[in-house]
Amino acid sequence: MRMISLKVWVLSLAIYCGFAVAAEPSPKGLYIIFDASGSMWQKLPDGEFRIDAARRVLAGLAAGEYQGLDVAFRAYGHRRKGDCRDSELMVPFSEPETALPKLKELMTHLEPTGMTPITYSLIAALEDFGGREGEIVLISDGEETCDADPCELVRAWREKEIRIRVHVVGLGLDDKSRAAMKCISDAAGTAYRDADSAAELAEGLGQIQRTASAPALLILGRTATGKEMSVNGEVTGVGKEALPVASHLRNALKPGKYSLSAGVKTKNGTIYRPVTQMVEVAERGDTRVDLTVVEPPSVTAHFGEGDAVVSGSPVHAYMSGKKAFELLPGVRAYIDEGSYEFRAKPNVDNDLKISETFAAGEHKDITFQMAKTVLVKVRVVASGTRSWFRENCELWQEGKKRYSVHVMNGARVEPGTYEIRLPNELTPFAKPDLVVTDEKEQQIEVIVPVGHLTVVYQRADGARDKDDRCFVGRGEKGSGVFKQSGEKIPLTAGKYNVTGWAQKGKYDPVAVEIAEGQDREVVLRAK
Template structure:
């Protein structure tokens, strides 16, 4: 702990106090920036337990709840991957490296309904982490709704009982409050209730005005407020937040005195708009000091793109995207300007060369010239689309020409060169999107659950697929499907649906936005099946089952306990691989059983009862004594089911343990080897799979 405190006191970071509280991570980042967020977020959470102590519960970090934003904006893409997928992956990586002693929970909002501010759910109560369950819950989160972040923080704090316990909440969000709650009112309540409670905020790509709407959550609870705009500043901010979250409130050092000595800056006279440039500086380097570049007339305290001074001189800054006279400023705690220097931001231009027409959904080659700043991209949008709008895109960093997919809809459109910073269009050219010639055709009818072959004609772009759905299904819905890219002959084969009906259709769906480009009607006919077997059978034995029914891919026959859930199975055979009758092994537990004819998706087409009787066994001949390491034979009566075996072990050995063994179905003419160590042992008859011991007999192993 002392080693950490020494490091903390010598750092030049934003001040913070306390340990237990809410860590607020606000995501609203340009598309090219989130991958750096991922590593930082994993480090952020893992850091909660980086510094174990033997302090009391009130002095320790306490339990933690991750609140994951599942509002609709989490479908926004970064480098072609939705933010929700990136968040899922980050949490998955976090779970793999998590301190096993940390007590972690999971909450989400906006994942079940659109427009419902009450859509908040605790998916995993905080406790020792079951990684499989936690990851399954994370992967099940589908963004849909609003951003009730204030209610979510309040619910988490109530669950954690902050009046009595230290606690942490980590909020991962990419937007501001949208449900008519005032975060500052809640902040005051939390500050008055929590015995060891803080709210930490790391605000990503938000203006000072936006940040002010929730900064109170940190200020009122004695927490940490940090800004982050890109990979570098995000990493810095998360490191500070991790250290703040890993130290108990009673152990935090006092806030050091802020030095306000003048700073000197040296920057280029001019830089192109949106470019990265270096600034050398000398200054006090207080915790949280930073350099920023803003309009020359901006009020003191305003900030634009920035870099923390803690990383040393020179610092790298990104110029604003709009040209004009600007100022580089050295900023200290509270928005005090300790130094400034003028810099001229010059206009950048670009050119585009693209075809005048393109088929909907096709790949379009676009030649471009431009500044090629970080995050700049080429996109195709509808004519007159809002500034910053994008559909499919290609980063300029990948070179010219760029390959961009055309819109799925016919009509007038634009090819645009868009800056990564601010989403400003530098140049655009018109393009007309023409209808794609797309056709699908298949059989008029198909048996429920059977495979179908579909002929198709269309663009065959990456992600395009053929599926079968109800005719009134929403756009983008699918059941089983096949990608067109995997077809060389204009045909695809895949499994149909298991529910019969006359209102289905085959669809060709483009992979970019899930739009249906062509469809054809199809009727799904019902199928039937039957199964029969003996009225009763011994547990674990093999029986013959007569069956009639479809021999579709994945259809099978199994025998289970009558009370088994639909979809559960034991031993089975695939109907497509067998003729009737066929053999199947029954469960090893006595009771009422059921023979089931199952579909590939676990539905029951037919069933028949069977009484499973208890399996018994007895040893009829076992020698009283055998020589250590010698061979001997035993005789028995039993079911002799496949893979039942006889072994010799110590009397206190767990059921299922074995040394040398023989399979009972091979008959009594087999030698069993005695252990080498003398002593009292036990000969056992053991069933396959469940390892039930049906019979046992003592035997003495003696030295020769």
């Protein structure tokens, strides 16, 4: 199954943002994405097939209720089983008088068949919007079965201030699928709607239609030089409570006059130098407001090793010793004026701090210079074999542990000379003078000198018993681990004791000494 990657998500954003804004804006779009996957043949609690309930409701949509909107319809899972790209735009954007009769005809022939490619369909829908604004209505009876999490995609749209909201109506969902679908609406900032009958589906679609058709305030923030800015704030009507608004939202409001107070929201959680002006929301359609705002100071954090730019870690900003906010490397963040200490600890060798002061409108790039580290993977191999110890090892310097090296993922370490230790309770091992070079990535093989022990179970009559667990300890009463009988167990030179598994029977413990290169067998005989 081919998965949609983050690169494709980013491309989808670039496609949308690349559309030119027409001198006369297109009507707002209402775009239905319909689940025609095989599970739509299941029944709702009232006994009606999910697909039949959906057919009745969608075929009954009235054009008069969608005036001022262009309507489009896409279905997925309706043509081929097992095809994660079975998603088709069946009705392109057109006036409701044209689109809805086509939709009514299509619904009579739509046969649920295949998969649930929600993410793929959302990306295709974004391209179909062609730069216009509007609403997507996702009607689904199950969660994504093909690609990456659609929640992350919708969250990315919202962060990029794409003026398309995704509404979700879940049709006959269980708790698991409901949680997955609600995640999408939460990411979009819309209300999730459940439907367990045709009536509830019709009501959910009606609520979305009324939201899409309601008067709304659209805010475009710009600086005095024309630079677009994301803004947040609130509106207050006469004698009414303040309502939150933002430039990335379609702010549905009742018609009337409002006092708008808004500005750029900083990482500190404040609205920077908010601007106040009166606005009047029209009786119908969208009211657009241009708001001239002040650009706050900003910062972008980077990490480097010498002249090279490297990945780092989240950066924590402090003011007067108290944490103010967190930012990601490479992402420009708007902040309040003042003095900050920026802290980052990408690994154990780099505990970094930078202090900077920011004035109004000032941008600074800060770079954390990191001590050079390389990726090291260590393979600890038993001598005389190609078998290896599937355990983490440790690198020590001057009597102190510097690193724990994961058996599969390795670790980033500073180049240098170390003592390697295998902190195994049964076969402890240490070797000095392990050299880590400045090569970017390296795999080091360490040979552990061992002998081998094989444990055999016998019944009381002397016949061999089937293999099972046994306990191998180091020294007379040393700690140890459970092993499997019948297999060669690699052990460093020393004295060991072997005990049978109590649930298998009663056995006398056996003491054995292993030398390097030696193969020994011990017998655990049942009493």
